Amino acid sequence: MNGSSVLRKHNFKNVLSILENRLFSTTSEATFETKPFKLHHLENGPSTTVTLSSEDALKYYKQMQTIRRIETAAGNLYKEKIVRGFCHLYSGQEACAVGMKAVFRDTDSIITAYRAHGWTYLMGIEPFGVLSELTGRKSGNARGKGGSMHMYAKNFYGGNGIVGAQVPLGAGIAFAAKYYGNGGVCFSLYGDGAANQGQVFEAYNMAKLWDLPCVFVCENNGYGMGTSSERSSASVAYYTRGDYIPGIWVDGMDVLAVREASRFAIDYCTNGKGPLVLETATYRYSGHSMSDPGTSYRTRDEIQEVRQTRDPITSFKEKIIGANLVNIDTLKAIDKEVKAQIDEAVKKAKSDTEIGLSELPGDIYSNPLETIVRGVTPFKNLEHIRVGPAVNLK
Amino acid sequence: MNIVNKFSLFNVPKYISSRLKRYSSHFVYHPEQISNEIGKTTKKNMYQAINSALDLVLNKDPNSVVFGEDVGFGGVFRCTMGLRDRYGKDRVFNTPLCEQGIVGFGIGLAVAGTTAIAEIQFADYMYPAFDQLVNEAAKYRYRSGNLFDCGKLTVRTPCSAVGHGALYHSQSPESFYAHSPGLKIVMPRSAYKSKGLLLSCVRDPNPCIFFEPKIMYRIAVDEVPDDDYELPLGKADVLVKGRDITLIGWGTQVHVLLEVAEMAQKEYGISCEIIDLVTILPWDKQTVTNSVKKTGRAIVSHEAPLTGGFGAEITASIQEECFLHLESPIRRVTGYDTPFPHVFEPFYLPNKWKCLQAIKELVNY
Ligand SMILES: Cc1ncc(C[n+]2csc(CCOP(=O)(O)OP(=O)(O)O)c2C)c(N)n1
Numbered sequence: 188m189n190g191s192s193v194l195r196k197h198n199f200k201n202v203l204s205i206l207e208n209r210l211f212s213t214t215s216e217a218t219f220e221t222k223p224f225k226l227h228h229l230e231n232g233p234s235t236t237v238t239l240s241s242e243d244a245l246k247y248y249k250q251m252q253t254i255r256r257i258e259t260a261a262g263n264l265y266k267e268k269i270v271r272g273f274c275h276l277y278s279g280q281e282a283c284a285v286g287m288k289a290v291f292r293d294t295d296s297i298i299t300a301y302r303a304h305g306w307t308y309l310m311g312i313e314p315f316g317v318l319s320e321l322t323g324r325k326s327g328n329a330r331g332k333g334g335s336m337h338m339y340a341k342n343f344y345g346g347n348g349i350v351g352a353q354v355p356l357g358a359g360i361a362f363a364a365k366y367y368g369n370g371g372v373c374f375s376l377y378g379d380g381a382a383n384q385g386q387v388f389e390a391y392n393m394a395k396l397w398d399l400p401c402v403f404v405c406e407n408n409g410y411g412m413g414t415s416s417e418r419s420s421a422s423v424a425y426y427t428r429g430d431y432i433p434g435i436w437v438d439g440m441d442v443l444a445v446r447e448a449s450r451f452a453i454d455y456c457t458n459g460k461g462p463l464v465l466e467t468a469t470y471r472y473s474g475h476s477m478s479d480p481g482t483s484y485r486t487r488d489e490i491q492e493v494r495q496t497r498d499p500i501t502s503f504k505e506k507i508i509g510a511n512l513v514n515i516d517t518l519k520a521i522d523k524e525v526k527a528q529i530d531e532a533v534k535k536a537k538s539d540t541e542i543g544l545s546e547l548p549g550d551i552y553s554n555p556l557e558t559i560v561r562g563v564t565p566f567k568n569l570e571h572i573r574v575g576p577a578v579n580l581k
Numbered sequence: 582m583n584i585v586n587k588f589s590l591f592n593v594p595k596y597i598s599s600r601l602k603r604y605s606s607h608f609v610y611h612p613e614q615i616s617n618e619i620g621k622t623t624k625k626n627m628y629q630a631i632n633s634a635l636d637l638v639l640n641k642d643p644n645s646v647v648f649g650e651d652v653g654f655g656g657v658f659r660c661t662m663g664l665r666d667r668y669g670k671d672r673v674f675n676t677p678l679c680e681q682g683i684v685g686f687g688i689g690l691a692v693a694g695t696t697a698i699a700e701i702q703f704a705d706y707m708y709p710a711f712d713q714l715v716n717e718a719a720k721y722r723y724r725s726g727n728l729f730d731c732g733k734l735t736v737r738t739p740c741s742a743v744g745h746g747a748l749y750h751s752q753s754p755e756s757f758y759a760h761s762p763g764l765k766i767v768m769p770r771s772a773y774k775s776k777g778l779l780l781s782c783v784r785d786p787n788p789c790i791f792f793e794p795k796i797m798y799r800i801a802v803d804e805v806p807d808d809d810y811e812l813p814l815g816k817a818d819v820l821v822k823g824r825d826i827t828l829i830g831w832g833t834q835v836h837v838l839l840e841v842a843e844m845a846q847k848e849y850g851i852s853c854e855i856i857d858l859v860t861i862l863p864w865d866k867q868t869v870t871n872s873v874k875k876t877g878r879a880i881v882s883h884e885a886p887l888t889g890g891f892g893a894e895i896t897a898s899i900q901e902e903c904f905l906h907l908e909s910p911i912r913r914v915t916g917y918d919t920p921f922p923h924v925f926e927p928f929y930l931p932n933k934w935k936c937l938q939a940i941k942e943l944v945n946y
């Protein structure tokens with residue numbers, strides 16, 4: 188088999204060759220063209236020609252499917268009132284996270300806002316840890332103390348409920364990477380709505396002033412709650428809004444394009460050139476959170492159209508099958524495996540217990556002077572305890 | 582007074598946290614008893630009462646505007662429903678997501694003579710605007726020698742526990758702002774009060790922060806006057822007269838205290854006087870101290886953490902003014918000095934059992 192087959196339109200010849208290939212074996216590597224990137228203050232951008240191995244194809248497919256399933260499960264748990272409070276789904280945006288994560292090295296890190304379930308899983312937490320955080324149980328990755336929005340893992344600094352607050356933290360994390368000289372890059376994520384918070388611009392300035400290895404990623408899904416980006420933002424060219432910081436627009440529904448742009452960004456930052464802004468053009472299928480049906484400020488047709496023409500999973504699936512990188516049976520087997528895994532995780536997340544009351548006053552300080560936490564209790568004093576092993580401090 | 586311990590409620594049942602969970606809300610709403618001289622009324626919940634106040638302002642004051650994140654669509658809690666259709670999108674409009682900008686912009690509008698009513702979607706999101714409120718709004722009049730002020734600014738924001746809000750949708754931050762002379766801070770307990778107090782805030786010539794306990798938006802249903810009416814700022818309400826102890830609260834907590842007073846009367850024959858502080862800044866010291874001089878005992882209860890909560894201020898003032906009248910120490914029944922916890926909300930709240938226990942202890946002191 189020839190190692191590269193470029194997929195264009197499914198013309199008759201292609202279909203024939205696909206059929207032919209399927210009957211025999213799959214190829215181990217294929218090349219694709221991404222949509223063109225838009226560049227701001229950059230002479231050269233990422234390559235629009237990308238190669239993909241069959242191994243990676245399966246990996247990305249599985250990761251995206253897992254995120255989609257986690258989100259579907261989370262939505263159902265919410266409807267069953269087992270997840271309480273808030274729940275923001277990432278369905279539709281899977282390619283953004285999977286594409287970035289694909290090129291992360293051990294030293295790279297990320298911080299995001301509340302649409303964090305997919306990232307938590309990618310950064311190493313099993314789906315069970317994500318779902319049981321949502322259900323507020325003790326196997327949750329923050330022991331149920333964060334609940335929706337507040338999830339963490341190694342090199343994943345959260346999980347944040349206050350819109351925009353995470354962005355300058357990303358700059359600080361990047362500064363630390365530079366200071367320690369570990370070559371790490373920090374991806375600091377925010378939405379098209381959050382892009383209007385003043386802190387974002389403060390962080391841009393610091394990052395450029397000190398040329399920090401920070402990638403500011405604006406996940407533009409078109410809406411901040413019920414407000415479309417056009418109605419919230421004087422400029423919707425988010426990749427240019429860093430002004431003096433170069434930027435790249437990327438099709439955020441194409442995992443390979445995101446991967447390529449992220450690879451470029453990491454190279455750029457590690458070469459000491461300072462920060463970059465990366466805008467991933469994407470879409471969220473669900474409402475903003477579970478209490479928003481998501482249909483009063485956009486049409487059902489709009490959502491349908493994206494699902495049918497731009498879905499990150501379906502389009503990727505077509506692409507890799509079309510290029511004969513994988514065969515459909517393997518994908519079906521993955522679907523089955525993922526479904527079983529998430530079903531199992533849901534079951535456990537429902538039956539897991541909550542942490543005990545002794546943890547209410549846990550981990551407020553690292554080393555409290557006064558160990559009895561003040562408050563009013565008719566029962567007994569609440570003793571401050573140390574529960575969590577800090578993952579950031581060695 | 583000697584009180585027999587009838588209940589063994591306070592001997593730590595192990596299953597307490599899961600038991601408390603079963604309550605859907607931690608209080609029983611006590612509807613307002615309003616006199617029928619007040620004119621035509623309509624049954625309204627708190628968000629509808631607030632909507633009605635905003636409607637009146639927009640209708641009567643052509644120089645008034647309402648803005649905030651998604652308020653054009655009615656806002657997260659529906660308080661601004663229908664207003665944009667009635668008054669146009671140049672008077673009722675969505676802002677970008679930028680709290681510091683929203684409040685600063687509101688101050689600018691107000692100082693230039695516009696009645697500016699800003700909504701911050703949750704009180705937990707108002708911290709990015711803390712500087713604007715504390716340094717700019719509160720001090721504008723003072724620092725300009727009264728040449729300028731932003732008294733036409735009102736910031737509305739939902740606050741307090743809602744049952745499942747967790748860390749960033751449950752806080753009661755009133756005491757942070759209470760440390761800023763120049764601001765007025767109000768928290769209504771009911772639908773009826775919310776309309777009258779909001780109208781007062783909007784028309785008061787000082788910048789006001791209007792905290793709306795979000796759990797009450799739907800639960801609090803009263804007969805609310807259709808007409809325009811204002812309720813006084815800086816004036817506490819004595820809701821129940823009593824002899825033995827004064828219970829002071831605001832917002833949702835007033836309803837907890839009303840229930841506790843009934844329990845204390847029924848179970849122990851203790852007569853509680855209940856005060857809704859209504860305005861946190863400036864607070865009605867006179868009403869509080871008059872009451873405590875009579876009862877000789879006091880409890881202040883709020884959802885916010887103990888240390889530095891507004892209860893501390895009230896307690897210190899009572900101590901100063903009523904020292905010789907006191908029969909027992911003054912007690913605070915509050916949240917814990919922890920962040921507002923996700924899984925422990927029922928335990929965290931200063932619920933009726935904790936308040937009742939405190940009453941018992943003070944009366945038996
Ligand atoms: C400081 C602050 N203001 C407001 C909110 C309420 N809020 C949560 S998400 C959101 C919209 C954010 O939109 P965007 O940044 O586009 O992210 P997306 O939800 O689309 O992922 C708003 C207004 C908040 N959590 N924090």
Ligand SMILES: [Mg+2]
Pocket residue numbers: 378379380406407408409410411412
């Ligand atoms: Mg968005």
